[in-house]
Amino acid sequence: MSTVEAPSAEPAVEVADLATERLDLGYDGTRVVHALDLRLPPGRVTAIVGPNGCGKSTLLGALARVHGPQGGAVLLDGRDLATLRPRDAARRIGLLPQQAEAPDGLTVRDLVRYGRHPHQGLLRQWSPGDAAAVHRALAAADLLDLADRPLDTLSGGQRQRAWIAMVVAQETAVVLLDEPTSALDLGHQLEVLDLVHDLAARGRTVVLVLHDLSTACRHADHLVAMRAGRVVAEGPPADVVTPALVRELYGVEAQVLRDPTSGTPVVCPVRRVREG
Amino acid sequence: MDDRLVVGAPGRGDPAGDAPAAASRLSRGLLWGGAALALTVLASLLFGAGEVGPGRALPVLLGAGDDDASFAVLQLRLPRTVVAVAVGVALGVAGAVLQTAARNPLAEPGLLGVSAGASFAVVLVIASGASAAALGPWVAVLGAGAGCLLAVGAARLRGTGDDPVRLVLAGAALSSLLHAATSVVLLLDQRTSDEVRFWTVGSVAGRDLGTLSQVGPVLGAGVLIALLAARPLSALALGDDVARGLGHRPARARGLAMAAVALLVGGAVAAAGPVAFVGLVVPFLARALVGPDLRRVLAVSVLLGPAVVLVADVASRLLVRPYEMPLGVVTALVGAPVLVAVVRSTRMPSL
Numbered sequence: 001m002s003t004v005e006a007p008s009a010e011p012a013v014e015v016a017d018l019a020t021e022r023l024d025l026g027y028d029g030t031r032v033v034h035a036l037d038l039r040l041p042p043g044r045v046t047a048i049v050g051p052n053g054c055g056k057s058t059l060l061g062a063l064a065r066v067h068g069p070q071g072g073a074v075l076l077d078g079r080d081l082a083t084l085r086p087r088d089a090a091r092r093i094g095l096l097p098q099q100a101e102a103p104d105g106l107t108v109r110d111l112v113r114y115g116r117h118p119h120q121g122l123l124r125q126w127s128p129g130d131a132a133a134v135h136r137a138l139a140a141a142d143l144l145d146l147a148d149r150p151l152d153t154l155s156g157g158q159r160q161r162a163w164i165a166m167v168v169a170q171e172t173a174v175v176l177l178d179e180p181t182s183a184l185d186l187g188h189q190l191e192v193l194d195l196v197h198d199l200a201a202r203g204r205t206v207v208l209v210l211h212d213l214s215t216a217c218r219h220a221d222h223l224v225a226m227r228a229g230r231v232v233a234e235g236p237p238a239d240v241v242t243p244a245l246v247r248e249l250y251g252v253e254a255q256v257l258r259d260p261t262s263g264t265p266v267v268c269p270v271r272r273v274r275e276g
Numbered sequence: 277m278d279d280r281l282v283v284g285a286p287g288r289g290d291p292a293g294d295a296p297a298a299a300s301r302l303s304r305g306l307l308w309g310g311a312a313l314a315l316t317v318l319a320s321l322l323f324g325a326g327e328v329g330p331g332r333a334l335p336v337l338l339g340a341g342d343d344d345a346s347f348a349v350l351q352l353r354l355p356r357t358v359v360a361v362a363v364g365v366a367l368g369v370a371g372a373v374l375q376t377a378a379r380n381p382l383a384e385p386g387l388l389g390v391s392a393g394a395s396f397a398v399v400l401v402i403a404s405g406a407s408a409a410a411l412g413p414w415v416a417v418l419g420a421g422a423g424c425l426l427a428v429g430a431a432r433l434r435g436t437g438d439d440p441v442r443l444v445l446a447g448a449a450l451s452s453l454l455h456a457a458t459s460v461v462l463l464l465d466q467r468t469s470d471e472v473r474f475w476t477v478g479s480v481a482g483r484d485l486g487t488l489s490q491v492g493p494v495l496g497a498g499v500l501i502a503l504l505a506a507r508p509l510s511a512l513a514l515g516d517d518v519a520r521g522l523g524h525r526p527a528r529a530r531g532l533a534m535a536a537v538a539l540l541v542g543g544a545v546a547a548a549g550p551v552a553f554v555g556l557v558v559p560f561l562a563r564a565l566v567g568p569d570l571r572r573v574l575a576v577s578v579l580l581g582p583a584v585v586l587v588a589d590v591a592s593r594l595l596v597r598p599y600e601m602p603l604g605v606v607t608a609l610v611g612a613p614v615l616v617a618v619v620r621s622t623r624m625p626s627l
Contacts, residue, residue: 066520090523097517103568106513110569117511118523122504170522 016173024071047220064095090118115169157188309579368581371555386552388447393423417542478604498539553611
């Protein structure tokens with residue numbers, strides 16, 4: 001069924017410029033993110049790191065317009081994201097939240113088809129263009145052979161690739177992934193991160209929330225280190241990751257080595273230090 | 277509504293030959309549902325509690341038959357069948373929508389107090405002086421809407437606790453309360469009691485097309501809203517954040533779902549009284565046929581809902597011949613084991 005490859009070139013991804021301006025975020029009176037100014041390098045992989053509860057997932061959700069700001073703004077190509085209709089925003093920015101769950105029996109293809117929702121409407125139902133986008137996303141995630149398998153029969157890495165394929169099918173300029181590699185073993189992590197690199201190589205702006213600093217250093221072009229709702233360091237991983245940063249972020253004394261293959265920083269914790 | 281049938285010719289336009297498996301699954305579901313509906317409609321016209329059996333009813337359908345048989349088939353069974361079909365569509369669609377909105381395979385209008393809310397509202401209004409005959413469907417619709425909101429509020433549908441059983445417990449408590457209140461009203465008021473006693477157990481016997489002309493537009497509006505909300509609701513099955521990321525507004529989708537359920541259940545209750553478990557059984561069967569996608573489930577529920585109600589209605593005529601057992605009793609007899617089966621299934625199917 002997938003043997004006949006009609007030429008279906010991916011539409012050129014228009015590069016998006018995503019930034020925040022004095023962004024305040026929070027829930028029910030609790031401020032989680034404070035006056036954040038951030039610019040995400042277009043067409044690159046950015047990793048947001050920081051201790052649990054530092055506001056990184058909240059920030060990611062705000063970048064995708066999942067929740068609105070309490071103050072300040074998220075700017076997409078200089079325009080306030082809150083002024084866009086949700087569906088228009090979803091055509092530019094795709095989000096995979098953490099702990100996404102699917103109903104029993106949902107197949108990979110069914111899941112990926114959800115990614116076309118922002119491109120559909122009452123009068124604009126399923127089209128050949130949608131089918132082509134789903135096909136491209138399945139191919140990009142190397143899932144064509146598994147397309148009609150129920151998600152719950154797949155390995156963790158395959159399942160995560162299927163979720164990412166759903167966001168890929170959205171064909172957005174920005175792709176936001178919240179902890180896409182958590183709960184995956186090393187091989188499956190690389191499987192997912194290779195896919196992430198492919199996305200950036202095709203011109204998409206990719207933002208990952210990661211909890212492992214070394215993984216972030218290895219796979220991101222740009223690192224944003226957050227603590228208590230503020231950015232404490234930002235830049236290429238090799239420049240910003242230092243023992244002092246690790247101590248400031250996690251309260252851990254660590255040695256920062258160089259990865260013999262990639263030359264990126266590798267964090268080796270030594271001991272916990274009292275915060276202070 | 278059906279997005280599965282877009283299959284391009286290989287080699288042009290549609291590189292994936294999109295989803296033949298899903299398409300065949302849906303067509304198989306529609307085929308089964310259609311066949312079941314056709315058979316049950318036929319059975320509903322042929323079988324009755326009275327003396328006109330299939331042997332005398334069949335000629336009527338073929339354009340012949342004696343006067344007694346003609347009367348039984350065309351004047352009694354046909355309108356009753358049409359009303360049962362409408363009620364079945366309403367309850368099947370309402371069940372599918374409610375289960376998806378609540379992300380809970382046990383969410384059923386009869387179990388959650390939605391039907392009980394509608395019945396209580398009707399009984400209360402009749403007790404306060406209105407005539408049952410003059411009562412439009414809106415009282416039941418408002419009652420169903422109130423029941424919906426109460427059950428959701430009690431269980432905090434959108435709260436952190438996603439325990440499917442909790443919503444059912446809250447709904448069961450609400451249902452019991454409303455049933456008790458309904459009984460109190462009926463006990464205190466003899467006239468109301470006579471007018472609505474049979475109605476409060478659910479039945480399509482003796483309904484005519486006049487019932488349908490009142491209730492039909494309400495049910496039609498409910499189905500329309502359900503179809504409009506189907507895409508966003510189906511995305512809610514992936515979680516609120518994913519749905520928002522896909523450009524949907526979860527709160528609005530749930531609001532539409534509640535409106536659809538109130539219209540459908542209210543209309544169905546106005547026509548036939550509370551008929552429990554149809555909203556549980558129908559989506560359960562539909563999912564088994566076509567998988568979890570709401571839009572496919574809705575398409576198949578439209579066929580299976582009437583089929584299930586008709587099976588129960590035919591059974592209600594035959595089980596205690598020459599008397600009739602109320603429809604609501606039959607659906608409870610069939611539905612309760614299904615509920616137990618769902619709860620007992622090794623793993624609660626998540627939606």
